[in-house]
Amino acid sequence: MENTLDWNTSVRKDSVFQSTPFEKNIPVLLGLLSVWNVSFLGYPARAILPYSQALEKFAPHIQQVSMESNGKGVSIDGLPLPFETGEVVSNHDELMSNFFAQPDALAYGKTPEQLQKENVSENLIPHKTFSGNRPSLSLLLPELGAYNVGQLLAIYEHRVAVQGFVWGINSFDQWGVELGKVLATQVRKQLHSSRTQGAPLEGFNYSTSTLLKRYLETSSEQKI
Structure with missing residues (x-):
């Protein structure tokens, strides 16, 4: 009701x-x-x-x-x-x-x-x-x-x-929002494969790759 x-x-x-x-x-x-x-x-x-x-x-x-x-x-x-x-x-x-x-x-x-x-x-x-x-x-x-x-x-x-x-x-x-969600999914998959399989960073521009690399190193040190 x-x-x-x-x-x-x-x-x-x-x-x-x-x-x-x-x-x-x-x-x-x-x-x-x-x-x-x-x-x-x-x-x-x-x-x-x-x-x-x-x-x-x-x-x-x-x-x-x-x-x-x-x-x-x-x-x-x-x-x-x-x-x-x-x-x-x-x-x-x-x-x-x-x-x-x-x-x-x-x-x-x-x-x-x-x-x-x-x-x-x-x-x-x-x-x-x-x-x-x-x-x-x-x-x-x-x-x-x-x-x-x-x-x-x-x-x-x-x-x-x-x-x-x-x-x-x-x-x-909401096309801009949808694009952000798609890109976020790609990043999420990359983070998972890099952490679990040691996969190299691929498909991102130099700036984003640098940030992701630093994030992975830091999160690994902190055991997140």
Whole structure:
């Protein structure tokens, strides 16, 4: 019964994403804002700040789904893209007091004139000046239940899809990830054969071969 409820909930979220008008569609709006921030304003990074210990794994999940999905250099048609896609996603552990201070700090920053009025040393003014005018988004959940977390995940995953639609890329083809898995399998087989049979390193570039050789020597010394 629990799996059925989860499946139905997922279907409802997808149907809401498909049927809600754009001006009220949260993932559409977030996706468009991300496209604007990355491709037009040139901001390459996005910080996700979940001010709750229970959401400590949320940012890494979004980091994977966003960076692996939309970090593309070519369009669906295989053509090089003349603009940046994807975002570098960061995470910080902060207190709730900082949560409410962040929007103003990002929006208004700190000017040299303000710092001078605060009698900040001249040599420190360039380091403490912050230009501001940085976009930010704050989401407050009424409670941290399974349904709310599901909503949060659905919003961000649909946001990734919206960005891909606008950028003209296939967000979820995962070819780069698949290539990494294939290469990792080759490395795993090489490590096994080298350790158990003394097989020489073959099929890797000079740099990788050097690293693998050093790794095998070190792991052998440490009896891993």
